Amino acid sequence: MPANAAPIQPVSERLPAIFAYPAHTTMLWMIAALCLLRLLNHLPSLLGLVFELAFWVMGFKLAVEALVNTVHGRFEPMGAEDMMATDGEAVNQILLMLVVFLPIQAIALWGSPAVALCLLGLAVVFLPAAVMLLAVDDSLPRALNPLAWFPLIGRLGGVYFGAVGLLASMVIVSIVLQVLLMMALPGTMAQLPGSFVSLYLLVAGYHLLGYVIHANHAALGLDVAPAVPRARFANPMEDEAVAEAEALAEEGDLAGAARRLQDMFRGRGASDALHDRYRQYLRQGNDSAGLLEHGREYISRLLATNQDKRALAVLAEQRALDSSYRHDLPDDVARLVAQAARSGQAQLAVALAEGFETRFPGHARAPQVVMTASELMAERLGQEVEAEQRLRLMSHKVRGHALETPLTDLLERVGRLSAITRGSA
Structure with a gap:
């Protein structure tokens, strides 16, 4: 002992x-x-x-x-x-x-x-x-x-x-x-x-x-190895993997530490805590490409487990690494826009919603995304004219849609703000 x-x-x-x-x-x-x-x-x-x-x-x-x-x-x-x-x-x-x-x-x-x-x-x-x-x-x-x-x-x-x-x-x-x-x-x-x-x-x-x-x-005469300390991760295999990764990181092999944790993503998947530790090693190793590649899948995973707030935080990290980063799944984007709006991040919500209706034409969530973004543009960002134009274009596509009346009401309200802006110009 x-x-x-x-x-x-x-x-x-x-x-x-x-x-x-x-x-x-x-x-x-x-x-x-x-x-x-x-x-x-x-x-x-x-x-x-x-x-x-x-x-x-x-x-x-x-x-x-x-x-x-x-x-x-x-x-x-x-x-x-x-x-x-x-x-x-x-x-x-x-x-x-x-x-x-x-x-x-x-x-x-x-x-x-x-x-x-x-x-x-x-x-x-x-x-x-x-x-x-x-x-x-x-x-x-x-x-x-x-x-x-x-x-x-x-x-x-x-x-x-x-x-x-x-x-x-x-x-x-x-x-x-x-x-x-x-x-x-x-x-x-x-x-x-x-x-x-x-x-x-x-x-x-x-x-x-x-x-x-x-x-x-x-x-x-038994070799009873001490158990890997419980607590931080989801199961003993993850605890062991993290212990090995930490040893590699202490030796300066951050890429090796990240690879050791990446092995755990295969098969049944890994806990959020393990994903976060993996991203930590990528950041310490200045591996922006690895962070962007991992973040794309990690955002979808977080949304699938109803962790919208955390998913939005990871997306913000992605955009800090690459301002042109765009998430590719329309349902994910719609939820991220809604989460950004709920949390008061108007600029991020509008940026995420930019071009949604042209990137994903005919998508069921397009009217709501456009409404959310346009309302923020008009009331928070001083972009009343652009918001009115966007709503007007969408109004032609929502005939018979459940959101037709709310969108029309919002268009009228934004139109009044836009008229005031044009009148004072």
Whole structure:
């Protein structure tokens, strides 16, 4: 462990935080959503079974995520969009449980209950080792191999058996609570709180196993690299990319830093924060061409996510780099004009709307763009004559349009201002 790393708490001191882990808001709403989803398992035919399977697959997915993240030093749950655990990992955990418990149940029903009880005791002792091996190595055959359990248990020693005792207690608590709920609530009303108890303790149990590995990684010979600090960007991959880009920037390779972040734009895309950091490196490297190229797509992305104000700010940056810059998508331009007008940037709104009706003839938003720009020209910029001419030309194109009457009224008002201007000239 590095000298400046925080000391690792013993498992016993960490228990309150371990049991509170699923109560974190991020995890809690995911557990609640899955419990609501499980209510659909009462649907007829195979549909109900599909929802039951979905509940358990997603539940074990949350559990595996908790275990693996904890192993690597992440002690707070991540959002659903940041989850790295796969459905395959969750299915493997379910298969592990089935391989262990189905034979025990079969022996209890059709064989010797005493033998089944002994096997259940062995499962309680050794299953946590199999779960840890499966989560870390992602190999079901290795997880089922007793020769892999004993070295793991031997290196963990008493900590392992302490965790086994806690997990067994959690299972007992879960069963008792669910029985009490079924006795207290009529019909199927116990299913929702019962599902919540099951998932809550499942996630807490896997988090406990993850912390056992993390706290004893040196004894296990595992390289537990410190997690990239959470917080600034959308997911661990972005955090890692930014960390690498920052290292390149510190070495003076601003172009390399920008390229590293640009790689993240492909595929599922990247967060706005990553785009902003990318533009920062381009500015520091005086890459105006790169900024202009990126800004064209970034403006459309921001508008697509209803961030009109931010999109207008990026467009202003574009025009500062190149006064002749013009955005090419008519719907985007119309929204930018409206945003500029709302924010009191009359000159920018008029500049953006310049020639809109000739660049995009017949576009549905052309009348509104012309009206917005002309009103600003006449009332804010002293361009009454030009505004009147523009409105008059547009008035011939809006016959039967919903904006025909408002445009005519505006034309009359601007015409009066224009007459005053001509009279005083």
